[in-house]
Amino acid sequence: MEGKAVDKKSILVVGATGTLGRQVVRKALDEGYDVRCVVRPRQNPADFLRDWGAATVQADLTNPASIPPALVGIHTIIDCATARPEESTQKVDWEGKVALIQSAQAMGIQRYVFCSIHNCDKHNEVPLMNIKNCTEKFLKESGVDYTILRLCGFMQAIIGNYAVPILEETQVWGTNDTIRTAYLDTQDVARMVLAVLRSEDAVNKTLTLAGPQAYSTQEVISLCEKLAKAEAKVTSVPVWLLRLTRGFLKQFQWAGDAADRLAFAEVLSSSESFDAPMEETYKLLDIDPSSINTLEAYLQEYFDRILAKLKEVGARSRPKSSTDLYV
Numbered sequence: 409m410e411g412k413a414v415d416k417k418s419i420l421v422v423g424a425t426g427t428l429g430r431q432v433v434r435k436a437l438d439e440g441y442d443v444r445c446v447v448r449p450r451q452n453p454a455d456f457l458r459d460w461g462a463a464t465v466q467a468d469l470t471n472p473a474s475i476p477p478a479l480v481g482i483h484t485i486i487d488c489a490t491a492r493p494e495e496s497t498q499k500v501d502w503e504g505k506v507a508l509i510q511s512a513q514a515m516g517i518q519r520y521v522f523c524s525i526h527n528c529d530k531h532n533e534v535p536l537m538n539i540k541n542c543t544e545k546f547l548k549e550s551g552v553d554y555t556i557l558r559l560c561g562f563m564q565a566i567i568g569n570y571a572v573p574i575l576e577e578t579q580v581w582g583t584n585d586t587i588r589t590a591y592l593d594t595q596d597v598a599r600m601v602l603a604v605l606r607s608e609d610a611v612n613k614t615l616t617l618a619g620p621q622a623y624s625t626q627e628v629i630s631l632c633e634k635l636a637k638a639e640a641k642v643t644s645v646p647v648w649l650l651r652l653t654r655g656f657l658k659q660f661q662w663a664g665d666a667a668d669r670l671a672f673a674e675v676l677s678s679s680e681s682f683d684a685p686m687e688e689t690y691k692l693l694d695i696d697p698s699s700i701n702t703l704e705a706y707l708q709e710y711f712d713r714i715l716a717k718l719k720e721v722g723a724r725s726r727p728k729s730s731t732d733l734y735v
Contacts, residue, residue: 414518418442420482422508423489425454427564428523431598432486437461439602446478469504475511484519485512486601502539506546513550521604522547526558526616526682531675544614555604556614559597560682561589563706570632571710580629580640587675588622590683593701603693610692616684620702631704635711
């Protein structure tokens, strides 16, 4: 007697509490999917996911035995997870993902959507990018139907790095690189992820997802200054100094992960562009290009909302500690 077929609408989101993962959960729920989210006991409470209507299951990528029970009754895995700054990329992004893919293979998961990094195959010197590239290869060889999404950058990251410091008149850290990034709103990325699930043509494909326009760090800071009507206190760190610091930190075992993250200095020194043509991808996913948010529109809405809040509370000067206003 054959078992009951797994519903195509049954999906598991890994990394559901993250910047992208939570947007994927909301969009999937809006489209009628049965959403299950992996959460870890030591994380902040994931009550908001349950409030939205998602189910949660406790599992941990660093504990392979916890993974298979989370996959029971699941058709598709959407993998948005990556190690937090305090975690080991080796244990989470490599060993954990290998265990997850092996579990997916053993349990007959029908589809695996993996969120990767654009140009990860060109920078083996950067540990996280090398791990993403190796994970892509491992997934392709697993036999599980997949779609790999190589992401260029998120607009949301700009808020904490540039917008808030400018509003609070604190230091903005930049670099003297010329690298350009085509940022995407995570809400648009979530739309594309769900469009991937509807597209048979996206099966066993690698797609790069990029925003409408690429910006340098200096251009992003200038845009934030213009919209905030304030001048940024910018301190530029030479790329050579980041590379030197990385070499120094690698001498110490405890600083291994910090050195790994500073390895992105190698990418900054390459002067490449994190961008890609999107015309064919829009057609493949049946997405109207004009519906994709631009960075200027995203930041305009953000600054309008925040400046309105400041005016509402009668702020005569920017408070020294006003992070809550920017959430």
